[in-house]
Amino acid sequence: MLYRVIKKFGLDVLQWNEVDDSHSSTVYQCTLLHGENVYLKIPFTKLKFQRELSAYEILQENVPIPYLT
Numbered sequence: 001m002l003y004r005v006i007k008k009f010g011l012d013v014l015q016w017n018e019v020d021d022s023h024s025s026t027v028y029q030c031t032l033l034h035g036e037n038v039y040l041k042i043p044f045t046k047l048k049f050q051r052e053l054s055a056y057e058i059l060q061e062n063v064p065i066p067y068l069t
Contacts (some may be wrong), residue, residue, distance in 0.1 A: 002028060005040055024048060028034075 008012055012033040019027040025043045032038060043049040059065050 001026075001042055002040070005042065007028070011038070025054075 002016070013029065013030045014033050015031040016028045017031055019039070022041075025041045025048065027042070028040045030038050030040060043052060056065055
């Protein structure tokens with residue numbers, strides 16, 4: 001799954017590490033070739049993804065949240 005996500009977003013990943021204590025999703029910290037760190041969060045289920053996306057949409061007008069693509 002990680003390789004599909006990396007390919008889908010066209011990321012040039014130098015290395016990645018799974019983030020510990022991520023209970024609701026699988027989360028990876030990826031270091032790109034030019035040194036920038038990005039985080040990839042892969043929810044366990046489609047329902048979990050839909051719930052999180054709804055929460056982000058509600059929060060985006062009230063608190064700073066990360067940009068989602």
